[in-house]
Amino acid sequence: MSAAAPVGEDSGLFAEDLAEAAALDRADPLAWATELFHAGAADPPYLDGNSLGRLPKRSLSRLLQLAEDEWGEGLVRSWNGWMDMPARVGDRLGEVLLGAGPGQVVIADSTSVNLYKLAAAALDSLPGRTAVVTDRANFPTDRYLLAGLAASRGLTLRLADFDEVMGPTPEAVGNVVGADTALVLLSHVDYRSGALADMAGISAVVRDAGALTLWDLSHSVGAVPVTLDESRADLAVGCTYKYVNAGPGSPAFLYVSRHLQQRLRQPIWGWMGKRDPFAMEEPYIPREGIGSFLSGTPPILGLALVEEGVELLAELGIDRVRSKSLALTAHLIRLADRRLEPLGFHLATPRQDGQRGSQVTLRHPRARELCQRLDSSGEVILDFRPPDRVRLGCAAPTTSFTDLVRAAAALARSAAELTSGEAG
Numbered sequence: 001m002s003a004a005a006p007v008g009e010d011s012g013l014f015a016e017d018l019a020e021a022a023a024l025d026r027a028d029p030l031a032w033a034t035e036l037f038h039a040g041a042a043d044p045p046y047l048d049g050n051s052l053g054r055l056p057k058r059s060l061s062r063l064l065q066l067a068e069d070e071w072g073e074g075l076v077r078s079w080n081g082w083m084d085m086p087a088r089v090g091d092r093l094g095e096v097l098l099g100a101g102p103g104q105v106v107i108a109d110s111t112s113v114n115l116y117k118l119a120a121a122a123l124d125s126l127p128g129r130t131a132v133v134t135d136r137a138n139f140p141t142d143r144y145l146l147a148g149l150a151a152s153r154g155l156t157l158r159l160a161d162f163d164e165v166m167g168p169t170p171e172a173v174g175n176v177v178g179a180d181t182a183l184v185l186l187s188h189v190d191y192r193s194g195a196l197a198d199m200a201g202i203s204a205v206v207r208d209a210g211a212l213t214l215w216d217l218s219h220s221v222g223a224v225p226v227t228l229d230e231s232r233a234d235l236a237v238g239c240t241y242k243y244v245n246a247g248p249g250s251p252a253f254l255y256v257s258r259h260l261q262q263r264l265r266q267p268i269w270g271w272m273g274k275r276d277p278f279a280m281e282e283p284y285i286p287r288e289g290i291g292s293f294l295s296g297t298p299p300i301l302g303l304a305l306v307e308e309g310v311e312l313l314a315e316l317g318i319d320r321v322r323s324k325s326l327a328l329t330a331h332l333i334r335l336a337d338r339r340l341e342p343l344g345f346h347l348a349t350p351r352q353d354g355q356r357g358s359q360v361t362l363r364h365p366r367a368r369e370l371c372q373r374l375d376s377s378g379e380v381i382l383d384f385r386p387p388d389r390v391r392l393g394c395a396a397p398t399t400s401f402t403d404l405v406r407a408a409a410a411l412a413r414s415a416a417e418l419t420s421g422e423a424g
Helices: 015-027 032-035 059-073 075-082 085-100 111-125 140-153 171-173 199-208 289-293 300-316 318-345 369-378 401-423
Strands: 106-107 133-134 156-160 181-187 212-216 235-238 253-256 359-363 381-384 388-394
Touching: 015 401, 059 075, 059 300, 075 318, 085 106, 085 253, 085 289, 085 300, 106 289, 111 140, 111 181, 111 212, 111 235, 111 253, 133 140, 140 156, 140 289, 171 199, 181 199, 199 212, 199 289, 235 359, 253 289, 300 318, 318 359, 369 381, 369 401, 388 401
Parallel strands: 133 156, 133 181, 181 212, 212 235
Antiparallel strands: 106 253, 235 253, 359 388, 381 388
16 A cells, blocks of 8 residues: 655654544534543543543542542531442443443442352352353453352353454354353453444343353443343443543442342342341341342442443433444544555454444554553553554544544554564
8 A cells, every 4th residue: 555645754644644534523523522531731642441531520529529528527427328329320320321220230349349249149040050151262350250150169161262353143152052051251342352242142042041141341331332121131240440431440330130139149248238237236138129239338439430420421422422432443444454454453353333342453463562662652542462452442532533543653653663673
């Protein structure tokens, strides 16, 4: 492919790409949303919102208000308004982002702890079944937790090999589940490729086999409209520090479909999951409904930030967020085809709009060096995943089309420099 004229000496920016991106930014109905987030004046393009979302400005004022008024002035009396936050914020998150009716979502603990709770409860509910299934390339925590549960219970852990770009499909899942399967744990959006799984189709296949599905929504919540109830999903977990923008270490959420809540009993019997937490002398009797899946004291500061992140996305509209993320990722794929493929990059994300989340992954034999160079230079913030993947997260509220051009140009320039260094 022929290279276009760069803008400025050795800048690596292409005039027509920048002009096209500027026009798209002017026409972007969500362009104003960047003003809702904290950003330094000289910040480089930030394409790692799929690891940690930007800080909403409103979250700072909410933290200050909570600390000064509710904690500072109200002291212990503020628990009268705090105690219902896990369920109240969970219901709102379910309504706005998960397609879940009330009474099925709570905010609690970390994604790992919630995975353990739900996986253990699911396995306990199907004692005659001896196999658990996940993707061999699933996020490590998901695999580790399932492996630990299988080992402690003498179960078979079945690691399935799905297409490394397209991820699990209903047909492929159907080939690895059977009468012995108790639980299938999968990610809705693959953390490596960004592939978006067919939740309804896969859930139906697993249900037909008599097993339960547990979905990890960490890379889809806040970026992709999720339809847990409509898809007849059984169980789900997810973090809130990526596209929900609730901050590092913010509490996670869990979803238990209403039809399972009486059947499942979670394994961590903490006081917050008890019918009456303040009846200290009584034995453990779980709450009714989703509250039984709570364990310890709610993290109030983190819950407040989750609430702010959810309300911000409610104002933006998850459908509008999804529309822009698809436009961003499609544009980035075109840039990669045009500017980066001749330099040894290969697309590792589905091209079809309906089959990807909000990131684009590129493979390059020297991906680690490229990411290290760009991190050191401060030109762009992106992400490396072994062995050879560059991940570019396109968080719609905070990413512009011009950001994508600058990131592609920085990758092209760095790749060309590495190649010329080899030749020299």
